Amino acid sequence: xxxxxxxxxxxxxFIVVGVTAATLLGLKAFQENLLYFYSPSQIAAGEAPQTxxxxxxxxxxxxxxxxxxxxxxxxxxxxxxxxNITVTYDGILPDLFREGxxxxxxxxxxADGKFKAFEVLAKHDENYMPPEVADALTKAGVDMSSGxxxxxx
Amino acid sequence: xxxELGQFALILALCMAIILSIFSIAGAARNNTDWMSxxxxxxxxxxLCLVIAFAVLVYAFITNDFSVTYVANNSNTLLPLQYRISxxxxxxxxxxxxxxLILGIWMFAVTLxxxxxxxxxxxxxxxxxxxxxxxxxxxxxxxxxPFERILMAPAEGADLNPLLQDFGLIIHPPMLYxxxxxxxxxxSFAIAAMLGGQTDTSWARWARPWTIISWVFLTLGIALGxxxxxxxxxxxxxxFWDPVENASxxxxxxxxxxxxxxxxxxxxxxxKNWTILLAICVFSLSLLGTFLVRSxxxxxxxxxASDPTRGVFILIFLGVVVGGxxxxxxxxxxxxxSTGKFSFISRDTFLLINSVLLVVVMLxxxxxxxxxxxxxxxxxGKLSVGAPYFNAVFVPLMxxxxxxxxxxxxxxxxxxxxxxxxxxxxxxxxxxxxxxGLMAIMLVDSxxxxxxxxxxxxxxxxITNIISLFARRKSLTLGxxxxxxAHIGLGITIIGITISSNHSQEVHKRMGPGDRVDVxxxxxxxAKISQIPGPNYxxxxxxxxxxxxxxxxxxLRSQKRIYFARGNPMTEAGIDAGLTRDIYVxxxxxxxxxxxxLRFYYKPFVRWIWLGALFMGLGxxxxxxxxxxxxKRTKKSAIIVDEDAALSTA
Numbered sequence: 001x002x003x004x005x006x007x008x009x010x011x012x013x014f015i016v017v018g019v020t021a022a023t024l025l026g027l028k029a030f031q032e033n034l035l036y037f038y039s040p041s042q043i044a045a046g047e048a049p050q051t052x053x054x055x056x057x058x059x060x061x062x063x064x065x066x067x068x069x070x071x072x073x074x075x076x077x078x079x080x081x082x083x084n085i086t087v088t089y090d091g092i093l094p095d096l097f098r099e100g101x102x103x104x105x106x107x108x109x110x111a112d113g114k115f116k117a118f119e120v121l122a123k124h125d126e127n128y129m130p131p132e133v134a135d136a137l138t139k140a141g142v143d144m145s146s147g148x149x150x151x152x153x
Numbered sequence: 154x155x156x157e158l159g160q161f162a163l164i165l166a167l168c169m170a171i172i173l174s175i176f177s178i179a180g181a182a183r184n185n186t187d188w189m190s191x192x193x194x195x196x197x198x199x200x201l202c203l204v205i206a207f208a209v210l211v212y213a214f215i216t217n218d219f220s221v222t223y224v225a226n227n228s229n230t231l232l233p234l235q236y237r238i239s240x241x242x243x244x245x246x247x248x249x250x251x252x253x254l255i256l257g258i259w260m261f262a263v264t265l266x267x268x269x270x271x272x273x274x275x276x277x278x279x280x281x282x283x284x285x286x287x288x289x290x291x292x293x294x295x296x297x298x299p300f301e302r303i304l305m306a307p308a309e310g311a312d313l314n315p316l317l318q319d320f321g322l323i324i325h326p327p328m329l330y331x332x333x334x335x336x337x338x339x340x341s342f343a344i345a346a347m348l349g350g351q352t353d354t355s356w357a358r359w360a361r362p363w364t365i366i367s368w369v370f371l372t373l374g375i376a377l378g379x380x381x382x383x384x385x386x387x388x389x390x391x392x393f394w395d396p397v398e399n400a401s402x403x404x405x406x407x408x409x410x411x412x413x414x415x416x417x418x419x420x421x422x423x424x425k426n427w428t429i430l431l432a433i434c435v436f437s438l439s440l441l442g443t444f445l446v447r448s449x450x451x452x453x454x455x456x457x458a459s460d461p462t463r464g465v466f467i468l469i470f471l472g473v474v475v476g477g478x479x480x481x482x483x484x485x486x487x488x489x490x491s492t493g494k495f496s497f498i499s500r501d502t503f504l505l506i507n508s509v510l511l512v513v514v515m516l517x518x519x520x521x522x523x524x525x526x527x528x529x530x531x532x533x534g535k536l537s538v539g540a541p542y543f544n545a546v547f548v549p550l551m552x553x554x555x556x557x558x559x560x561x562x563x564x565x566x567x568x569x570x571x572x573x574x575x576x577x578x579x580x581x582x583x584x585x586x587x588x589x590g591l592m593a594i595m596l597v598d599s600x601x602x603x604x605x606x607x608x609x610x611x612x613x614x615x616i617t618n619i620i621s622l623f624a625r626r627k628s629l630t631l632g633x634x635x636x637x638x639a640h641i642g643l644g645i646t647i648i649g650i651t652i653s654s655n656h657s658q659e660v661h662k663r664m665g666p667g668d669r670v671d672v673x674x675x676x677x678x679x680a681k682i683s684q685i686p687g688p689n690y691x692x693x694x695x696x697x698x699x700x701x702x703x704x705x706x707x708x709l710r711s712q713k714r715i716y717f718a719r720g721n722p723m724t725e726a727g728i729d730a731g732l733t734r735d736i737y738v739x740x741x742x743x744x745x746x747x748x749x750x751l752r753f754y755y756k757p758f759v760r761w762i763w764l765g766a767l768f769m770g771l772g773x774x775x776x777x778x779x780x781x782x783x784x785k786r787t788k789k790s791a792i793i794v795d796e797d798a799a800l801s802t803a
Contacts, residue, residue: 092741
């Protein structure tokens with residue numbers, strides 16, 4: 001093998017190893033950060049993961065919001081009209097969080113069966129229904145023919 | 154009658170675009186001078202028609218003409234005048250009209266500034282831009298007509314989304330669109346060069362100033378959007394890896410690769426194929442971005458499918474643009490041989506590394522943005538890709554880009570010696586690593602390593618660029634100054650991102666009037682909560698006194714507004730801006746009694762993020778004004794470029 005070929009081979013090896021490593025790391029990061037959506041019915045049926053974060057969504061049950069009088073801890077119930085899931089959150093809820101509103105929360109299932117959210121999302125439009133929630137409600141048998149969302153931004 | 158005039162002007166613009174593309178492309182192919190000479194007047198007429206159409210829509214908004222559906226859905230008599238005007242591009246139909254108008258403006262600019270270019274080339278460029286206009290105007294007229302009327306005009310409009318009632322949102326979309334659409338010029342130049350079978354690199358030189366200016370618009374547009382999100386969304390974030398943001402960032406990354414690759418192609422006759430592919434890719438991403446944001450596909454794949462004509466049209470249009478240009482590329486590519494040779498250690502290599510890495514970064518973002526849509530469209534479930542993915546791939550890939558940048562500017566074209574480059578850059582490398590490390594140790598905090606890397610990389614960019622500016626002080630060109638300025642801007646942005654991401658402090662707290670809280674050496678006192686009426690909203694305002702070492706330094710006001718028309722709540726943050734830190738307060742939600750939840754942020758160096766973008770924009774303007782890009786008319790109407798200037802570097 002002449003020196004020029006050897007140089008070329010070394011370079012090519014470096015590139016291949018580098019690209020492979022980068023791709024593997026990238027795909028690993030990708031896999032770890034996929035957040036799947038589960039409806040209250042799916043969570044009740046035990047389909048949601050126990051250890052991994054996921055998205056849960058539904059309508060906030062009227063009268064279910066309980067606030068801790070001293071801190072920002074808040075608890076509310078999400079429903080798809082068939083099953084419910086209790087969500088706890090320590091933080092400030094978004095402007096459009098309201099009882100009866102469709103919301104999506106990112107978080108984990110706790111040992112006590114409650115969903116601990118690290119993020120609560122309510123889109124900035126009073127008519128807006130998160131598509132996941134709309135879909136979950138349709139699956140649970142609610143007529144969703146009225147009111148479609150506006151696009152944002 | 155007036156809205157119908159707008160409709161008529163749009164149809165006329167479409168006719169102009171059709172005649173323009175037929176005559177100028179066919180004329181160039183058959184070398185028919187009469188046909189080609191129609192290109193400039195037709196393009197200008199089309200531009201005029203679009204100005205009329207746009208003015209008509211603006212007029213409808215100003216006069217509250219709610220018989221026009223689009224106005225009724227997006228405006229309101231209580232809306233202040235400046236927001237009634239910006240509401241024109243506040244939703245789907247109007248923003249597409251703005252897109253078409255801006256395309257008309259760029260075409261008009263091409264007719265003004267291409268006097269020295271060969272006639273058939275200008276004809277082809279305008280013809281290709283005319284083809285793009287046809288697509289957009291058909292889309293507007295067939296599926297998204299902004300002039301559509303309601304039979305029973307409502308007495309009051311539905312109002313503009315309050316988030317969009319803001320100065321940042323008046324100028325953010327036009328800036329972004331000038332960037333997106335500006336890349337159609339580079340795209341058209343590349344297509345025109347391929348149509349004409351041009352195998353030399355003159356098109357690259359002609360395309361460079363256009364590409365740089367578009368990139369400047371896009372850079373500033375993205376920065377404005379990020380700044381708007383920071384102060385308007387009320388929780389201190391400036392980038393969320395939201396699909397809407399990614400849609401504008403992908404063309405920026407590919408566009409950055411393109412301006413570097415164009416430089417190499419023009420000067421060294423290399424990467425011809427790659428540059429043409431990049432030009433196609435940047436414009437396709439701009440189209441994708443426009444449609445992703447405006448078609449409703451991001452809200453839900455179902456929203457996209459709920460209006461099948463729009464969805465199908467978009468897919469066909471994207472397919473024609475991408476497929477057509479790639480087909481042309483496949484036919485012409487074999488003739489595009491790059492004659493330039495270069496060895497492994499050369500500026501050429503560094504530029505190649507730069508553009509390949511930027512494209513890889515763009516692809517990883519594309520994956521994260523489109524994957525949830527594809528999975529949902531195939532019915533495989535619903536998911537989203539979290540921001541940590543984007544951070545995990547973006548940051549490590551951008552570090553080598555920044556390192557290559559510092560070496561690249563010292564390296565000669567074609568062939569260089571590693572020992573020579575290292576001798577020039579050694580001090581910069583040592584200084585940036587040492588200072589970066591020391592700064593990280595001084596900031597006793599958790600994120601020491603991240604800060605050290607970020608600050609070192611930024612210092613590396615600063616020092617190498619300043620040394621190279623100094624070394625060339627006797628033969629400085631605008632192009633070189635612009636390049637250094639933009640690179641230094643990148644460094645400034647890196648500092649801002651690194652320090653504000655890793656060393657911000659935030660406290661969320663429940664407070665009543667008179668309560669105090671300490672954040673990062675500052676004491677915040679909620680002095681008063683009061684009700685304040687606005688023009689089209691009612692606001693609750695919190696007055697917060699900020700103390701440092703017992704002395705009051707500023708008083709901040711944050712509002713929670715309820716807009717009358719839709720009952721939407723909105724948060725206005727109170728911000729004390731500074732070069733080295735921002736203090737940021739925003740009202741959360743009302744709790745029992747007189748208590749509110751409040752957010753307090755201390756954000757060091759956050760302004761540098763946008764300051765860096767301003768430097769990049771200024772650098773782009775300097776580079777594009779370099780005299781080497783000025784076309785000179787000669788008797789034969791051929792191009793002669795100042796040879797002294799051609800020796801300089803960009």
